[in-house]
Amino acid sequence: MTPLATLQTPALLLDVQRVERNAARMRAAVTDRGVLLRTHVKTSKSIDVARLVIDPERPAITVSTLREAEIFFDHGMHDIFYAVGITPNKLDRAFDLRARGAALMLVVDTVDAAHAVASAARRHGDAVPVTIEIDSDGHRAGVRPDQKDVLLAIAAALVEGARVAGVMTHAGGSYNARSDDELRHYARLEREGAITAANHLRQAGYDIDTVSIGSTPTALFAEHFKGITEVRAGVFTFFDLVMAGIGVCGIDEIAISVLSSVIAVQPDKGQIVIDAGWMALSRDRGTAAQPVDQGYGLVCDADGVPIPDLIVAAANQEHGLVRVRDDSPCPLPDLKIGDLIRILPNHACATGAQHDAYQVFDVECRAATAVWPRFHGW
Template sequence: MSPTSTHPAIFEGLTTPALILDEARMLRNFARLSQHAADLGVALRPHMKTAKSLEVAERMSGGTPGPITVSTLAEAEVFAAAGYNDILYAVGIAPGKLPRVQALRARGCDLVVILDSVAQAQAVAEAGIPALIEIDSDGHRGGLSAEDPSLLEIARILADAGALRGVVTHAGESYGVSGAKAHAEFAERERAATVAAAEALRAAGMACPVVSVGSTPTAHAAQDLTGVTELRAGVYMFFDLVMAGIGVCTTDDIALSVLASVIGHQPDKGWVLIDAGWMAMSRDRGTAAQAVDQGYGIVCDAEGRVIPDLIVTAANQEHGIIARRDGAAGPMPDLPVGTLLRILPNHACATAAQHGGYSVIPARPGPLQSWARFGGW
C-alpha cells in the first residue's frame, strides 16, 4: 500500500504541533476489519476509546448509528446524545457510577456494563442495569475463568434480576506477541474461554445471548469464531507503531500523525529539534519492548513519507529531539528551521488524548478539515 499523497500546502496556516488524521487510511482500516467480521459471521462492535469523535463515528457507521463500545461514561453520554443507543461500557463498573448509567438508560440508551465480582453484581442487579460477566482468557487483567465457582453465583444474581446479558473478554496479552499465527492463537483463547463460560451458564439454566470477544490483534487474526456473537476492536481505526511492530499493520496503514516544525539544530550531537514533545506525542514508549524501538515516533516528511532511520529519540514537555536511530549510518537529512514533519505515534490512543481535535486530510481532494475530539470520564 502506498501512502496518501498530501501536498504540504494543505497545512498552510496550521499551528504546530497538530494532530493529523488521514481520512483515506482510516476508511481503509474500517473496511478491512468490517469485511473480516462479516466473513467470520459476527457483528462488529467498534471501540470508540481511541477516536472519541462523532465525525469518526459517522464515517465508521456510514451515518447510521450502530453498536459501539466505550471506555468512559463521558463517551457514552456524547455518543448516546448523537443517537448511538446500543453501547457497551467495557470497564469494570464502580457502584458509584450506576446513577449515570441509569440516567442514560432512562433516556433510551441500551447501555450495558461489565463486572466480575459478587459485590458488583449485587449493586448492578439492585439498580436494574444489564451486564456482561468479564471472563479471563489470558491472565491479562480482570475477569473469571469458566471454572471459577463464583461465575455461576454472579450469573444467578444477575439472571434473577433479569440483568444477565452474557459474557465478555479481552485478550490484552496478544499485544505482547508478534505475527498472525500468534495472534490467531490468542483469538482462539478468547473464543474458547467465553464459549466455555457461556455453555456453563446455559447448562445451569441461564440464558447467555451475548458472547463478546476482541482486541485489535486478535480481531484481525481470528480464523474461527464459532459460538461468538460479536467482535470488538478500537485502535484499528488509526493503527500505530505498536500495532505495526507486532505485525497487525504496516506504517502505511497508520492514519494518525503529529505535525511538527523544526525549531533548531545541534549539529555536533546529530540532533534536530522540533516543537512537539511529550505534551504532543504522550510519554508512551510502547515500542521500547519490541524488536525495534521506535523512540517517541517515526519521522515522516510533510507528505507522510517515512524518512529512513529517523526517529524522535527524546522528548521534553514541548521539545522533541530527532536523530538517527542507533547504528544507522549516513548523514542527517537537510531539515531547515521551519520544515514541517509528521511523527507517527507509538500509541494512537495516548497521542490523540493530548489534543482537542483532529486536522483531517480529506479522502477526497479538498482543504484541511477540523473534527472535534472530546475527553473526560
C-alpha cells in the same frame, strides 16, 4: 481549507482515506463473517471519526467511559457497551442514560459488583443487561473460564434485579504477540475462553445472547468466530506503530500523525529539536519492548513518507529531540528551521488523547479541509 504550511504546530493530522480503508478491512474480517462489529470509540473519541467506521446497518459501539456513552448517545448512537467494570459511584449515571433510551450494557467480574448492579437495577426498576468479564489470558480483569462456581455465583447475584446478558473477554496479551502464530493463539484463547464460560451459564439455565470478544489483533487474526456474537475493536480505526510492530498493519495504514515544525538543527549534538514533545505525542513508549523501538514516534516528511531510521528519541513537554537510530549509518536529514515533519504514533489512543481536534488532511491538496473535535474526560 488550511494549507499545511499555515497550520499551527503541533497538530494532529487525520487521513480519512486510511480510516475508511482500515474500517473496510475490519468489516471484511468481522462483519462479512456474520458477526457484529462493536467499534470501540475510545480510540477516536470523535463522532465524526466514528461515523466513518461504524456499520450503518448495525450501529453498535463499545465505550471505556460513561462520558463517551453520553456523548455518543446524544449524537444518535443507542447500542452501547460500557466495557470497563462499573464502580458503584457510576451506577445512577448509567441508569439515567438507560432511562433516556440508551441500550446500555454493563460488565462485572465479581460477586460484590454483581450485587451492587442488581441492587441499583431493583432501585431503578430496570433489568439492565450485564455481561460477566472472562479473563482469557491472565492479562487483567475477569473470571477464569474454568471458575464455573464463581461465574454462577456472579450470575446468581446479577439476576436479583439485572439480566445476565452473557460474557465478554479481551485478550490484551495479544499486544505482546511476536508472530502470526502467537496472534492466532491469542485469538483462540479469547474465543475458547468466552465460549467455555458461556456454556457454563447456558448449562445452568441462563438464556444468554452475548458472547463478546475482541481486540484489534485478535479480530484480524481469528481463524473463525463460531459461537461468538460480537467483536470489539478500536485501534484499527487509526492503527499505530505498536500494531505495525506486531505485524497487524503496515506503516502506510497508520491514519493519524502529529505535524511538527523544526525549531533548530544541532549537527554537533546529532539532533534536531522540534515543537512536538510528549504533550503532543504522549508519553506512550509501547514500542520500547518490541524488536524495533520507535522512541516517541517514527519521523516522516511532510508528505508522510518515513525518513530512514529517524525517530523522536527523547521528549520534554514541548520539545522533541529527533535523532537517527543509534546503530544506523544514515545521516541526519537536511532539514532547517520551520520545515514540517510528521510523526507516527506509538499508540493511537494515547497520542490522540493529547489533542482537542483532528485536522482532516487532504493528501492531494496538502491542506486541512476540516477540523473535527475530540473530547476528553470521564
